[in-house]
Amino acid sequence: MGTMLVRLLVLSALVSAACGTAPADTKTIKVGIILTYSGPDASIGEAIDRGAELYRTLHPNDLPAGVELQLVKRDETGPTPDVAKRLARELIVREGVQLLTGGQWTPNVSAIAPLATEAGIPYVVMSSGTASTTRLSPFIVRVAFTTWQHSYHLGKWTASNGMTRASTIVSDYAAGVDAEEAFVRGFTEAGGTIVSAIRAPLRTADYVPFLERIRRDKPQALFNFNPGGPEATRVIKAYGDLGLAEAGVRLVGPNAVVPDDELKNMGDAAIGVISASHYSAAGDRPANRTFVAEWKKAYGPDSLPNYFAVGGWDGMAAIFAAIRAQGGIIDPLRTRDFLTHWSNPDSPRGPMRIDPETRDVIQNIYIRRVEKVDGELRNVEFETIPSVKDPWKELHPEGTGGGR
Amino acid sequence: MWELADLLISLVFYGTAYGMILYLLAVGLSVTLGLMRVVNLAHGVFAMAGGYVTVTAMSRFGWPFLAAVLAGVVVVGLLGVALERTLYRRLYSAPILEQVLFSIGLIFIAIAAARYFFGPLAQPIDLPAWLSTRLDIGIGVFPAYRVFLIGVGGMVALAIGMAIDGTRFGASIRAAVDNRRMAESVGINVSRVFTLSFALGTALAALGGSLGADLLPIYPGYPNDYLVYLLIVVAVAGLGNIRGALYVALAFGITDTTIRYFLPDVGRVLILLLVMAVLFRHPHGFAPKTQA
């Protein structure tokens, strides 16, 4: 074990040395990406990473001549802000990255934000939907989404479509509470009444007791938010087991309720579930058809991109555009300003652009329904709310003490 | 009035179904802990393995549900025998710290293997049509799947009870739990009893994992997620208290379901505090005191 340790030390020193040098005639732009590559939430980090890598592989000639992009990856191992902060510091001080990206968890982004400000490094956030994230640092630009974009407008839509009595059940953590607030605001503003509200602990095994209670309250719609993944399936299973759909309770929620890649596990109980999202794998536009086809080619015919993947894709697109616009010489402030005015009219998700005032994303929100198409369950978009700005920031302008 | 009765029946029913899965998952652990005194935190690994075998048999080889569950039970039982003979038996007299570390190591390896072979997402399980309907069982209309769980759990509990009380093997287990040295001196091949009991324990875990796969999805994080609940059932019942494990599991399932119905916000904290209070009064659980 002792010799192995010595070998490891030598190897790591060599590797660091090798990484430091680059061929003399190419200019290398280092971009640091911090995601969760291990542990229970690795699938999200993997999806984001794949989206980013796919963009990189499909656009080899989009960078100016002689310019190379080096993606320095670090694993934050989960919602562990101390690790994320340390990794960010390492990337900035040791690796000398010119751009930071990733941004999977709000606590981690919050920890990194002051470093980005202090070092003056633009930070392109590819995921993480808490509305106030972009206010954490003037160097943060978000290409992902905000919880309020989804849930607030879903609330409005639900009340305006014949369902004026609703109950909510959300996972009891910051993102869940945020989503609940957004839905309730939009719903009540459009004339709806909230009948009951439940907060379920994270990683609840059995949703039946909670949904049993909902069933007795007899709402017309049930809003759910959960972290996605197996938890989403548990909710759908309980929803189906208790016959809530037959009892006239429509399940609604943001994309986490029916993630594209989890749909096949949910069975027919998911049919009819309404969700609001900025991206569906089944979205019918040319850019998305290409995106999904290339994804399947690269990652397997059974694989599907989801909204995390498209965040990675668009984040990389933004970075590429910024490098191109400056001819390969990155100036942090110019990059940040460029990113703040960036737009991608042809993203797989539809048209999107960054709001210069808030450095947050403006995009279409689609109302989708789960339907069986060609024997497969898909989120089929049937209504579009165009060019949505983040409602939370509009309701809480900066400087009015609406901090959270 | 009827509303209230209807509600209580619902809570008891769903709590019993949940409790039955916990029982199936925990009873094997109670046996191995009570018998071999090995703190095996990796018990959930066998349940997860059973689930994966079942799902693979169904989706890859097209086996029907019950046959696939049987496959899971058999394969994991054999795995249990293999692991007991090679690794676990070295830990019987080891300090508890090493047993804990071994189990943690086993959990980690299992998680890595599950992720590698099956990916990080939950495995879809296609319940047969006869389990996907809703049944009217007189006192209410409930999902057939959960009725099935309660039925199977009850039958297993009965079978185990009969085996423990009525067969020679059961008697050897009881003897070895009560006083190992005495049992050996009477001619019981304790080593073989251990191996078979361990295999039985893991097979039961696999049964719980496979049958419960629709309720508790099979994914790499499985052994960690439900470990606490399994340990609670075993600790509160007391080591080796197999009959007690049934009562405790059902009580836990019903109490948990009820608390989460009435107080969803603080449900989890309350039930943990309740468990702590119970264990504070009864550190050895409700089992009759046995010899070392």
Added chain:
Amino acid sequence: MRPTRLLDGLVVAALAAFPLLAPGYLDLGTRMVILALFAMSLDLLVGYCGLVTLGHAAFFGMGAYAAGIFALRAWADPVAGLVVGGAAAALLGLVSGAVLLRSRRLTLIVLSLATVLVVQEVANKMTWLTGGADGLQGISMGPVLGRFAFDLLGRVSYAYAAVVLALGFLLFRALVDSNFGRSLVGIRENESRMHAIGTPVDARLRTAFVMSAALAGIAGALQAQVAEFVALNAVSVELSGEILIMLILGGAGRRYGAFLGAPVYVFMQDYLAREDPTNWYLWIGLMLLAIVFFAPGGLTAWLGALARRLGATRS
């Protein structure tokens, strides 16, 4: 490995030498130092008292949140924060110890798990105080002892943490070498006999428990101050498991276990996380099995055996 003044001095020397040997890695070094202190506190319980728990992060997290909230709302002085963190964790140790210490083995493990889960859930729910799942943000620490402000390069953080660890080690050493410490080992080896000779076993264990909690709380407070952030992962079952692994890697009950285990584990994690993040669980799992079957005393025992074989021992 027999503890000696020389080895004790080596530990302190290594702490001091680290920034000179690896000036670009001070962040990593600070993390190693904090986790070494945390592991040392666990050693008191696991190694010397023989009580295996999986809930020690409850005290680490308690100290972290207490120090963080104190800095945010009352006074951002680092040393004062350490005192607050340690005291809060000690209080939790007193209360939970009263409940936990009536049991052993499995029941103790279950109760410790329940404790850390309850504390985590409470921290999650009291968003107005702890920031909930988003974490406690906006902490801005004042300068240490009024003179040394925390810098971007992390030099002050490292020095501060290292001094605290060194002082903690002196305390640990004094405890373990004293009659009190020896009686703990006696309890670990044969509890009933200690009862028989009249040792106040329960009182000793409870004292050790509270001291262990306090040290863990101080480590947590350090973490909160150095990171200027506290998140729920500071009070998690995962962290409890990780710190137990670190301790075992180094060797429990052998004085230096925390100092070997924490740095090696953190280094491996940093290295493997870069090269091969997805197989991290596999490597750690295999390593644990290897330790259990081939090297139960961890690195300390292994190095000790090596030293003996090389004949480089002092009698």
